[in-house]
Amino acid sequence: HVSSGEWTGVPLAEVLKRAGVKTSAVAVRLEGWDEGRPDPTSIYRSAARADFEVFDPGVINYDKGLPLAKASHPDTIVAWAHNGECLRHVHGAPLRLIVPGWGGNWWVKWIHKIEVMNHMPDCYHQTHNFVSGSSPEDPNKEMMTALGVKSIIIEPRDETSSLARGSHVIRGLAWSGEGAITRVEISLDGGGTWRDVHVEYSPDRWLWKRWSYLWEVDVPGNYR
Numbered sequence: 599h600v601s602s603g604e605w606t607g608v609p610l611a612e613v614l615k616r617a618g619v620k621t622s623a624v625a626v627r628l629e630g631w632d633e634g635r636p637d638p639t640s641i642y643r644s645a646a647r648a649d650f651e652v653f654d655p656g657v658i659n660y661d662k663g664l665p666l667a668k669a670s671h672p673d674t675i676v677a678w679a680h681n682g683e684c685l686r687h688v689h690g691a692p693l694r695l696i697v698p699g700w701g702g703n704w705w706v707k708w709i710h711k712i713e714v715m716n717h718m719p720d721c722y723h724q725t726h727n728f729v730s731g732s733s734p735e736d737p738n739k740e741m742m743t744a745l746g747v748k749s750i751i752i753e754p755r756d757e758t759s760s761l762a763r764g765s766h767v768i769r770g771l772a773w774s775g776e777g778a779i780t781r782v783e784i785s786l787d788g789g790g791t792w793r794d795v796h797v798e799y800s801p802d803r804w805l806w807k808r809w810s811y812l813w814e815v816d817v818p819g820n821y822r
Contacts, residue, residue, distance in 0.1 A: 610676055625714075674695070703727075752770055768813050783795065795810060
């Protein structure tokens with residue numbers, strides 16, 4: 599699933615500025631109203647194993663501790679509106695965090711507490727869940743932050759049984775949480791050769807980029 603939206607709010611950096619932040623600040627912890635006991639099933643599924651013990655924090659509020667640099671980025675905002683309308687409860691009203699470029703698990707909903715800390719907090723969802731490592735036993739797991747480079751093809755669709763010979767437009771989307779998309783290539787022979795595609799201009803740093811390629815098909819066969 600890929601979608602985009604326009605968020606309206608205030609930079610978290612402005613909130614911190616008005617509250618006053620000491621030079622010893624390292625992280626900003628945001629806590630939502632939602633609470634519950636995390637289900638370890640998702641962790642077992644991601645590891646494709648269930649022969650290890652998962653830390654049980656008990657009943658907790660959902661919280662995340664942003665490094666001060668990301669919390670202070672001008673595009674990290676506390677939002678109250680989406681696509682020109684006030685947030686609905688299901689989307690995190692009255693206030694939710696928007697962390698462009700980082701995974702959705704950082705976008706804390708129903709914010710009711712903001713805390714500046716002089717150390718990185720031991721939040722469950724960034725120390726035990728939403729982490730990457732070589733195995734569940736890896737002692738050096740890292741919290742997952744920026745989205746990696748991704749691209750998808752949206753036309754033609756996978757369920758299309760066959761295409762007539764002639765001209766076809768291949769369309770897709772590409773995005774990255776680390777840097778702007780400046781170039782996209784496509785292969786029509788399983789990776790043997792690559793060709794540049796047209797990437798549409800967008801002034802939005804965080805929005806996915808649309809791309810397209812005019813494909814001339816003369817020879818019948820199977821293409822990947």
